[in-house]
Amino acid sequence: MAGTFSQIYIQVVFAVKGRQSLIHTSWEEELYKYINGIITNKEQKLLAINGMPDHVHFLIGMRPSCCLSDLVREIKKSSTAFVNEKKFCKHKFQWQQGYGAFSYSHSALDKVISYIQNQKKHHSKRTFQDEYKAFLTSYQIEYKDEYLFEWIED
Template sequence: MANTYSQLYAHVIFAVKNREALIREEFKEELYKYISGIVNHKGQKLFAINGMPDHIHILLSLSPDCPLSELVREIKKSSNGFIKEKGLSKFPFAWQAGYGAFSIGASQISKVVNYIENQEKHHTKKSFEDEYRSFLENYQVDFKDEYLFEFFDN
């Protein structure tokens, strides 16, 4: 649409089904490159991607003609197929239903990139459940425990 200008940034978080630790160090870089390709192919920009064996964080910018829900659906569907096709996991792999998406401003990009790049260090102090709940609370997202990711830490 002519004369439409926007700059939208989203920090997206999603988990492996049942929060199983299936994203192994040996293939995570290949997986992240594949996901980056999906984002680029859709005409969007990826700023950072990283995670832990049981979940993933992505910071990206979106154009107004790309619904976030469709992009995340494509990322999860295609990367799931990629993992299976390449035989990257010795166990059945699937992403858990749902995801978290949190908007940020341009002034927060470097802070969020740093946060994503340092996931391993961050999770020595905080569990994924605590991290995810903190995001929901800090962004004032109404949620019900029964609809959150399946947490088995307790």
């Protein structure tokens, strides 16, 4: 019987609106579990998730039938509602528009998973803005600064 076989690994990165540092360590794990539930319910596989107070990274194994933009839209919409309903923030929580999506081979997974798991250590040396631009440059993605996330001056 013929079948469809695939290996699609995507790292997704997106930021809190205005790049505000709203994701607090006291509830970030609950947020990540909630995002994992969305990914699982959409029949995708979460391989790693972590972030900083102003952004999140996750690596998924995708089925070819999945539309990445629909998945990210659902994650952002549902997780925004979750954070606001739980009243984790004093102010309204919202993700910025847009996201980065970067593909990887199976042989790179351990390195990418380690990178995501070590976000806090990694960002002690590099800002999110520098990290994100490095991704775009590494993947040879042309961009204009005015179309990137809204950057708050550090």
